[in-house]
Amino acid sequence: MTNELKINPLEARDPEIGRWLWALAEVRQRTLRLVQDCDLRLLDWRGPDGKENSIGSLLYHIAIVEMSWLYLDLLQQEFPPSVKELLPVPMADEDGKVSQVSGMSLTEHHKRLDSTREIAFSVFQKMDLVEWRRLRPPVNDQPYETTPEWAVFHLIEHEAGHAFQISSLKARWQRLEK
Numbered sequence: 450m451t452n453e454l455k456i457n458p459l460e461a462r463d464p465e466i467g468r469w470l471w472a473l474a475e476v477r478q479r480t481l482r483l484v485q486d487c488d489l490r491l492l493d494w495r496g497p498d499g500k501e502n503s504i505g506s507l508l509y510h511i512a513i514v515e516m517s518w519l520y521l522d523l524l525q526q527e528f529p530p531s532v533k534e535l536l537p538v539p540m541a542d543e544d545g546k547v548s549q550v551s552g553m554s555l556t557e558h559h560k561r562l563d564s565t566r567e568i569a570f571s572v573f574q575k576m577d578l579v580e581w582r583r584l585r586p587p588v589n590d591q592p593y594e595t596t597p598e599w600a601v602f603h604l605i606e607h608e609a610g611h612a613f614q615i616s617s618l619k620a621r622w623q624r625l626e627k
Contacts, residue, residue: 493551508558512565518600
């Protein structure tokens with residue numbers, strides 16, 4: 450038996466948008482598979498020197514970056530109260546580095562990632578191609594304009610990069626635990 454490697458567009462106003470959303474969902478499934486057996490000690494581990502981003506912090510970061518691109522860059526509005534409640538820790542610390550979160554269970558991270566993804570999809574699925582490709586002007590002195598299409602590309606690449614970091618942390622943890 451062979452596996453079928455193909456893209457099955459998700460529901461969207463246009464199948465092209467549905468293909469991008471499929472890719473976004475696919476990278477999320479990979480992330481979730483990577484963390485499926487992580488306990489709290491592993492989620493909070495910051496590498497052998499204690500200076501790396503923990504898996505839990507990376508999961509939180511993935512969620513807050515997705516909401517940042519959606520609300521701040523694309524919708525050009527502040528997070529609504531429901532999103533602020535999901536993301537009580539700021540994106541970065543006072544040094545501009547990824548905020549470290551600890552003590553959050555895998556279930557909490559799953560709920561947050563599921564909720565933020567549902568919010569993003571509810572916006573993207575309603576867009577037509579004109580809106581999908583419409584440039585948004587810079588906000589808050591950002592040096593760029595962006596489209597939802599590019600933002601989704603970036604979110605795919607962003608999460609894939611952090612999935613690699615998670616995989617590396619997990620492999621090193623497992624070597625130390627043996």
